[in-house]
Amino acid sequence: MARIIVVTSGKGGVGKTTTSAAISMGLAKKGHKTVVIDFDVGLRNLDLIMGCERRVVYDIINVINGEASINQALIKDKNCNLLSILPASQTRNKDALTQEGVGKILEELSKDFKYIVCDSPAGIEQGAHLAMYFADDAFIVTNPEVSSVRDSDRILGLLSSKSQRAEKNDEPIKEYLILTRYAPERVKSGEMLSLDDVQDILSLDLLGVIPESKSVLTASNSGNPVILDEKSDAGQAYSDIVARYLGETRPHRFIDGKKGLFRKLFGGG
Amino acid sequence: MGRKGCLGSYLGAGDMSLLDYFRSSKTSSASLAKERLQILVAYERSSVNQPPYLPQLQQEILLVIQKYVNVNCDAMTIKLEQSDNQETLELNIVLPDFRRV
Ligand SMILES: Nc1ncnc2c1ncn2[C@@H]1O[C@H](COP(=O)(O)OP(=O)(O)OP(=O)(O)O)[C@@H](O)[C@H]1O
Ligand SMILES: [Mg+2]
Numbered sequence: 001m002a003r004i005i006v007v008t009s010g011k012g013g014v015g016k017t018t019t020s021a022a023i024s025m026g027l028a029k030k031g032h033k034t035v036v037i038d039f040d041v042g043l044r045n046l047d048l049i050m051g052c053e054r055r056v057v058y059d060i061i062n063v064i065n066g067e068a069s070i071n072q073a074l075i076k077d078k079n080c081n082l083l084s085i086l087p088a089s090q091t092r093n094k095d096a097l098t099q100e101g102v103g104k105i106l107e108e109l110s111k112d113f114k115y116i117v118c119d120s121p122a123g124i125e126q127g128a129h130l131a132m133y134f135a136d137d138a139f140i141v142t143n144p145e146v147s148s149v150r151d152s153d154r155i156l157g158l159l160s161s162k163s164q165r166a167e168k169n170d171e172p173i174k175e176y177l178i179l180t181r182y183a184p185e186r187v188k189s190g191e192m193l194s195l196d197d198v199q200d201i202l203s204l205d206l207l208g209v210i211p212e213s214k215s216v217l218t219a220s221n222s223g224n225p226v227i228l229d230e231k232s233d234a235g236q237a238y239s240d241i242v243a244r245y246l247g248e249t250r251p252h253r254f255i256d257g258k259k260g261l262f263r264k265l266f267g268g269g
Numbered sequence: 270m271g272r273k274g275c276l277g278s279y280l281g282a283g284d285m286s287l288l289d290y291f292r293s294s295k296t297s298s299a300s301l302a303k304e305r306l307q308i309l310v311a312y313e314r315s316s317v318n319q320p321p322y323l324p325q326l327q328q329e330i331l332l333v334i335q336k337y338v339n340v341n342c343d344a345m346t347i348k349l350e351q352s353d354n355q356e357t358l359e360l361n362i363v364l365p366d367f368r369r370v
Contacts, residue, residue, distance in 0.1 A: 146302045153310045190297025197303040201310055 002110040005117045006135035006173075008159075010151030012122030014143045015180040018216055019238070020119035021049045021225040023139070026242030028083035029227075032114040035074065037105075038088035039131035040121035041097055047087045051078060051223020061089035064101030070108055079228060084113075094126055102130045124158060134164050137174045137245075140204060143181045144193040149201055152177075156202070177204035178241060183212045184257030195255055208241035210234055211254040319349060330360065338364055 007020045017040075024036035037060065038046035047053040052075045058068035063086075070086075077083035086105075089096070109116050120131035132138060138159050142152045159173050160166055166173075179195055186192040195209060215232030219225060227242070229235040233254060240250045327347045334340055344363040349356060 146306055149306055150309060150313070153313065157314070187299065190299045193299050193302055193306075197299065200303070201306055 002106075002113050002116050003137065004106060004110075004135050005115060005137045005139060006120055006132040007117060007139045007141060008120040008128065008132055008155055009122065009141040009148065010124060010128075010155040011143075011148045014141050014148050015178075015210070015216075016122075016141050017045050017049050017119055018220070018226065019139065019141050019178055019180065019210075020117050021046060022227040022235075022238035023242055023245070024083060024115070024117040025077070025080060025225040026227045026238060027115045027117070027246075028077070028080045030242060030246060031082065033082045033112070034115040034117065035084045035086060035109055035113045036117040036119060037086040037131075038119050039097070039127050040119065041088045041094050041127055042090065043121065044088035044090050046085065046119050047075075048223060049220050050085050050225065052085055052087075053223070056087045059087045059089040060105065061096045063105055064096065064098060070105060079224065097127060097130055099130060099133065103134060106134050124154070129158075129162060132159060132163055132173075135159075135173050136165075137176065139176050139178050139207065140202070141178050141180055142198060142202070144179060144183075144187070144195075144198055146193075149193070149198055152202060156204075175204050176207040176245070177202060178207050178210065180210040181212045182209045182254065184255065188257065206252070207244055208237055209252065209254050210237045210241075315349075315351070323347065323349060334362065340364065 005023075007016050007023070009016050017038075020036055024034050028034040036046065036050070038044050039060075040046070041061065044059075047056050055075050058073035060073065062068040063070050063073050074084040074086055077085060086109075106116060118131040118135065121127040132155075138155075140152050140155060142148050156175060159175060163173055165171065177199070179198060182195070183192055187194045195206070199206065211233050213226075213232060213234035215229050215234050216226050219229055219232075219235075226232060226234050227238040230239070237254050240253065243250050327345065330347075331340070331345055334345075340362060346359075346361045348359040348361075350359060
């Protein structure tokens, strides 16, 4: 049986697709057969971030409508053969995504894959609803910023009321926090909400903090998930997250900011 | 009949009191953000988590009361409050002065 992970946030542009690409690659690199699904019908982007945009032939709506088999629509990742991508449709209308259709696709993928990562669109409409509906785990991607925290709280409410697990009275979806675009210097100067501030409000299981990083843009420019950039801070932060999710204990990093050369040499801090 | 009113009326406060002014003069912009969030999120949780039967319940209670007293629906508010270990249903009805009716 596969484990279904939804990467969600409510608010747009907080880093869901960046996170979906990174963790699905991370899980596959750790030896788990993984598929990542783009639920952003009409605004697909995951293909670009994964660097497979030229190989998209069929998409999730084609599969739902019976115009293609799931195996025809799946794209094998160029970097890792344990990872596949199911792209969203670019042109069709959003109502084409049905609960029954999505349910069938997830059921079929569950036979073959260990992890199914669902990249949710922003908002709380049909696409976002279906991305979370069948989930076992939810990664709540939040920025240290008021509107993002508020929307995350809103999403938590939906996870606990409008999901299959909620409706069937099963064990609730497991919710984790991923705090992204974190800038420790700005937190220190009191300009930005701190991790503790955010946790005082959301109190979730923390998977990790992703620093604001130039490497994210570089990665998306080249169509390689940032986790493959092992030297980058964001890449390392995502690797930690994958490891923690798989049960390893790793100390949290990137919360207090970079240690300066002086402090590195002379200790302290 | 949904929940009426905005966060402002829920708090029953104006924009900023003098006390707030002195308090905020030493708070950073992040801590101001946190304060605003805490209030907002608490309010939204309380209205989102309202049980779906609440409007119906309010309607029926009102009908019963109207059998005896002449009140209209504006005279009544209903609120469900949740704290760690208890839930309180708060019913507030403004009754007309019975000697004059
Ligand atoms: N840690 C980070 N550091 C710097 N930039 C980041 C970081 N994470 C994401 N970004 C940038 O933020 C923008 C939005 O990221 P992304 O597309 O992953 O968000 P999203 O939540 O999927 O957006 P949407 O809601 O539109 O689907 C991108 O330009 C991305 O490069
Ligand atoms: Mg996205």
